[in-house]
Amino acid sequence: MRRRSILTAGAMALAMTMSVQVAHAAVIDLTTDGSSGSVNGALFYQFDSIPTGSGVIDSFLRIQGMGVQHGYNTDGTIEYDTMASFTHSIQISDLPTIDIGGTLYREFMLDINQNGEPILSLDELRIALWDTGNLSGYSSIFASPIYDLDAGGDNWIKMDYSLNAGSGHGDIIALIPDAVFTGLESQYVYLYSKFGVNSVADDGFEEWAYGLQSPLIPEPTTITLLGFGALFLPRRKRR
Numbered sequence: 001m002r003r004r005s006i007l008t009a010g011a012m013a014l015a016m017t018m019s020v021q022v023a024h025a026a027v028i029d030l031t032t033d034g035s036s037g038s039v040n041g042a043l044f045y046q047f048d049s050i051p052t053g054s055g056v057i058d059s060f061l062r063i064q065g066m067g068v069q070h071g072y073n074t075d076g077t078i079e080y081d082t083m084a085s086f087t088h089s090i091q092i093s094d095l096p097t098i099d100i101g102g103t104l105y106r107e108f109m110l111d112i113n114q115n116g117e118p119i120l121s122l123d124e125l126r127i128a129l130w131d132t133g134n135l136s137g138y139s140s141i142f143a144s145p146i147y148d149l150d151a152g153g154d155n156w157i158k159m160d161y162s163l164n165a166g167s168g169h170g171d172i173i174a175l176i177p178d179a180v181f182t183g184l185e186s187q188y189v190y191l192y193s194k195f196g197v198n199s200v201a202d203d204g205f206e207e208w209a210y211g212l213q214s215p216l217i218p219e220p221t222t223i224t225l226l227g228f229g230a231l232f233l234p235r236r237k238r239r
């Protein structure tokens with residue numbers, strides 16, 4: 001009897017924890033130099049990725065609009081605010097990996113371009129896999145993404161264009177756990193993103209890319225020094 005009540009209390013505590021997680025909504029503030037944050041296992045990092053020229057990165061998705069804008073990469077018919085130039089399919093094998101704290105991640109770079117309103121929100125980010133690279137019509141694969149920024153709550157990422165202003169400067173590094181990229185390396189990677197809901201988009205395009213030769217972010221030891229360490233090291237208690 002006593003044991004049963006303990007189990008029930010444990011189950012209730014677990015249920016409460018789960019409900020808190022479901023209701024959890026986070027704002028990852030990347031508006032200071034070198035700031036970072038984590039959502040649903042992915043790491044987001046404010047970082048000046050230069051150079052961003054051809055031969056260094058492959059830009060695979062450009063989105064441009066005013067206010068709210070969204071789109072995804074495909075070799076098929078482009079939709080929404082996706083720009084035809086540069087947008088194309090990519091495969092898992094294209095994405096460089098980086099080991100951080102014993103966990104392997106796949107790296108994406110985001111280059112934002114704003115003018116009158118430097119603060120821009122990344123409100124939705126979904127990554128999905130498929131066997132072919134030319135899906136159109138906002139395929140149902142996005143209903144079963146391997147990564148969803150909004151899984152468990154309406155999360156968003158706050159970014160500041162002015163930190164890395166000017167052409168050729170990437171702004172955000174997104175590291176998605178390699179473990180979610182299940183299946184063959186030849187599988188196609190679809191990235192859907194929406195900007196401007198919490199802070200409006202203006203001016204130039206937003207562009208997703210990956211490093212052609214290696215990850216764009218520095219070696220893990222350097223990353224720790226720059227700030228990722230805060231995610232892995234226990235905080236000191238104040239006395």
Ligand SMILES: [Ca+2]
Binds near residue numbers: 111113165169
């Ligand atoms: Ca930029």
Ligand SMILES: [Ca+2]
Binds near residue numbers: 123149150153155
């Ligand atoms: Ca959101």
Ligand SMILES: [Ca+2]
Binds near residue numbers: 112202203205
């Ligand atoms: Ca823009």
